[in-house]
Amino acid sequence: MSILNKPFNTSYNTAPFSEIKNEDFLPAFKTAIKKAKAEIDAIVKNSEAPSFENTIEALDYSGEELDRLSSIFFNLNSAETNDAIQKTAQEVSPLLSEFSNDITLNEDLFKRVKAIYDSKTGLELTTEQETLLDKKYKSFSRNGANLADNKKDKLREIDKELSQLKLKFGEHILAETNKFEMFLTNEADLSGLPDGAKEAAKQLAESKGKDGWLITLDYPSYIPFMTYADNRELRKKLSKAFGSKGFKGDDLDNQDIVLKIANLRNERAKLLGYKTHAHFVLEERMAETPNNVQNFLNELLEKAKPAAKNEFKNLEDFAKEIDDIDQLQKWDSGYYSEKLKQKLFSLDDEQLKPYFKLENVINGAFTVAQKLFGLQFEEIDTVDKYHEDVLTYKVIDDSGDLVSIFYADFFPRAGKRNGAWMTSFKPQMIKDGLNHRPHISIVCNFTKPTPTKPSLLTFNEVTTLFHEFGHALHGMLANTTYPSLSGTNVYWDFVELPSQILENWCYEEETLKLFATHYKTGEVIPMDLIEKIKASSTFHEGMQTLRQLSFGMLDMAWHGNESPQDIKSVKDFETKAFAGTNLYPEVKESCMSTAFAHIFQGGYSSGYYSYKWAEVLDADAFEYFKEEGIFNKTVANKFKTFVLSQGGTENPMELYKRFRGQEPKPEALLRRAGLVK
Numbered sequence: 001m002s003i004l005n006k007p008f009n010t011s012y013n014t015a016p017f018s019e020i021k022n023e024d025f026l027p028a029f030k031t032a033i034k035k036a037k038a039e040i041d042a043i044v045k046n047s048e049a050p051s052f053e054n055t056i057e058a059l060d061y062s063g064e065e066l067d068r069l070s071s072i073f074f075n076l077n078s079a080e081t082n083d084a085i086q087k088t089a090q091e092v093s094p095l096l097s098e099f100s101n102d103i104t105l106n107e108d109l110f111k112r113v114k115a116i117y118d119s120k121t122g123l124e125l126t127t128e129q130e131t132l133l134d135k136k137y138k139s140f141s142r143n144g145a146n147l148a149d150n151k152k153d154k155l156r157e158i159d160k161e162l163s164q165l166k167l168k169f170g171e172h173i174l175a176e177t178n179k180f181e182m183f184l185t186n187e188a189d190l191s192g193l194p195d196g197a198k199e200a201a202k203q204l205a206e207s208k209g210k211d212g213w214l215i216t217l218d219y220p221s222y223i224p225f226m227t228y229a230d231n232r233e234l235r236k237k238l239s240k241a242f243g244s245k246g247f248k249g250d251d252l253d254n255q256d257i258v259l260k261i262a263n264l265r266n267e268r269a270k271l272l273g274y275k276t277h278a279h280f281v282l283e284e285r286m287a288e289t290p291n292n293v294q295n296f297l298n299e300l301l302e303k304a305k306p307a308a309k310n311e312f313k314n315l316e317d318f319a320k321e322i323d324d325i326d327q328l329q330k331w332d333s334g335y336y337s338e339k340l341k342q343k344l345f346s347l348d349d350e351q352l353k354p355y356f357k358l359e360n361v362i363n364g365a366f367t368v369a370q371k372l373f374g375l376q377f378e379e380i381d382t383v384d385k386y387h388e389d390v391l392t393y394k395v396i397d398d399s400g401d402l403v404s405i406f407y408a409d410f411f412p413r414a415g416k417r418n419g420a421w422m423t424s425f426k427p428q429m430i431k432d433g434l435n436h437r438p439h440i441s442i443v444c445n446f447t448k449p450t451p452t453k454p455s456l457l458t459f460n461e462v463t464t465l466f467h468e469f470g471h472a473l474h475g476m477l478a479n480t481t482y483p484s485l486s487g488t489n490v491y492w493d494f495v496e497l498p499s500q501i502l503e504n505w506c507y508e509e510e511t512l513k514l515f516a517t518h519y520k521t522g523e524v525i526p527m528d529l530i531e532k533i534k535a536s537s538t539f540h541e542g543m544q545t546l547r548q549l550s551f552g553m554l555d556m557a558w559h560g561n562e563s564p565q566d567i568k569s570v571k572d573f574e575t576k577a578f579a580g581t582n583l584y585p586e587v588k589e590s591c592m593s594t595a596f597a598h599i600f601q602g603g604y605s606s607g608y609y610s611y612k613w614a615e616v617l618d619a620d621a622f623e624y625f626k627e628e629g630i631f632n633k634t635v636a637n638k639f640k641t642f643v644l645s646q647g648g649t650e651n652p653m654e655l656y657k658r659f660r661g662q663e664p665k666p667e668a669l670l671r672r673a674g675l676v677k
């Protein structure tokens with residue numbers, strides 16, 4: 001039997017990376033799935049009457065080996081993958097979805113779960129247990145377990161069709177993106193672009209065997225061109241190509257797909273007894289109802305609109321002044337915003353980077369965690385790493401007790417995907433009276449040090465590190481009984497609170513003085529730079545807010561609609577949804593919905609509002625810290641006790657109120673963003 005199917009004989013039970021071979025994974029998965037199935041069977045076949053312990057709790061503790069294996073495998077597939085791992089992932093994924101379907105479609109198992117759920121009032125459960133029961137029950141009922149057989153079949157049919165349509169939607173967008181190429185042969189057409197962007201465009205052309213420069217609709221090519229290119233006609237051409245993806249009436253058109261998805265989601269929700277898809281989704285969100293989301297978006301819109309209009313007017317004046325532009329268009333926004341920002345702040349990354357040496361920033365994050373929560377990070381070399389770049393720490397609290405093992409993996413390499421994320425190798429839980437501490441990891445892609453220069457971070461990378469570290473604290477400080485409710489296993493619109501709130505410390509003089517020192521001279525970052533960072537962070541906040549709100553409103557328009565079958569034109573429907581948030585003239589060739597992958601392909605349907613929702617939470621929570629002092633122990637302790645350690649054991653609104661003493665209010669965000677005084 002593979003080492004992956006046995007108890008780990010390592011310090012702190014950490015993953016034995018050095019002993020794992022790629023070919024171990026597939027057989028280990030098969031064995032672990034078999035064991036997990038046997039555990040489920042034992043629950044179903046238990047001759048005793050169903051009880052919370054022998055069914056709900058047993059279900060939550062089951063499959064521990066499979067979970068451990070999945071964490072290790074999928075973390076590696078993201079951070080240190082290779083052909084063999086990718087091939088295994090393709091083989092393993094269907095096995096895992098089959099296994100999870102076997103559970104949600106297991107009627108005998110559901111009978112036991114339902115029996116407990118129906119008699120829950122007499123059970124004297126703790127709040128955490130009640131939450132767990134509710135969650136387990138809903139994992140069946142929201143998949144149709146309560147439906148008659150013919151309706152169950154209908155649901156499966158809808159699910160199958162939806163997954164095919166989502167796939168098609170994504171394929172069309174990808175094909176549209178790959179199809180468009182803007183070859184430029186006159187260097188003057190690239191005027192304004194930074195050298196790096198020009199070079200990339202040249203290389204792109206070369207890779208296609210052509211002379212000159214190639215601009216595409218991929219973000220690394222598209223964004224610099226829209227931000228810096230002086231040629232307005234080319235910006236217009238590129239912008240229209242970007243905006244018309246899936247909206248040309250050809251074989252890559254997504255209009256029918258959008259209508260079909262909206263209708264099928266609505267039908268699915270109705271089948272399960274919900275008014276709309278949004279009602280279905282929001283049942284498991286802090287926001288709870290479409291009405292709450294609408295009110296939230298409307299309130300922010302009302303407050304942000306005057307500022308947005310003002311910013312737009314200033315931008316218009318600026319464009320008129322420097323280039324005699326009479327009517328600002330969508331393809332002008334990035335370009336003139338960047339120029340105005342440079343004029344107002346003249347703040348560039350190179351100026352700031354010497355103050356943000358990676359080692360200093362890491363120590364800064366650790367110091368913040370120490371001052372707030374009494375955590376101490378000690379680097380250790382006794383646990384296995386999956387790559388030599390990975391740093392490993394033991395985290396202990398004030399009394400010297402182990403809190404967590406912490407992995408940090410900062411530099412890009414071939415086998416790592418882009419971006420930054422937090423993850424875990426082992427969940428926290430209390431089992432058989434023992435509090436099992438978690439193994440948490442953050443993965444980033446920061447600039448690597450060279451023999452002559454250390455890794456120096458941009459300010460954006462500094463906030464990214466704090467963001468992921470905030471998620472990590474949520475994982476590390478977890479203190480719940482059941483693994484599925486532990487740490488970051490919370491509602492979607494609550495999960496970004498711990499991460500986003502931590503970013504706030506990066507803007508505070510008191511924090512920056514702790515770690516932002518020049519890597520050569522040791523000089524602390526000058527105050528006027530801090531002021532500039534702060535001021536520029538809210539630049540065009542009104543317009544940005546309006547843009548985010550417009551996406552949230554479009555999402556709610558599609559998914560909160562009770563009769564999507566009446567929608568005939570995607571473009572007309574969208575134009576109506578955007579009516580209150582538009583600043584720029586309408587572009588008739590463009591359509592957002594036909595390329596809105598977040599909501600039609602990914603998992604954000606009825607969830608786009610959560611970006612702003614989380615900002616309101618973090619601004620409101622941080623204001624509490626500001627009122628009492630950003631390192632105030634009492635507030636920090638409340639945050640740890642009522643938010644960070646509680647995971648998803650209770651409705652997040654209740655947790656938040658216990659921390660804050662009241663519900664979150666948008667005013668703090670508006671103040672921080674400079675939208676109200």
Ligand SMILES: [Zn+2]
Pocket residue numbers: 467471496499
């Ligand atoms: Zn995050």
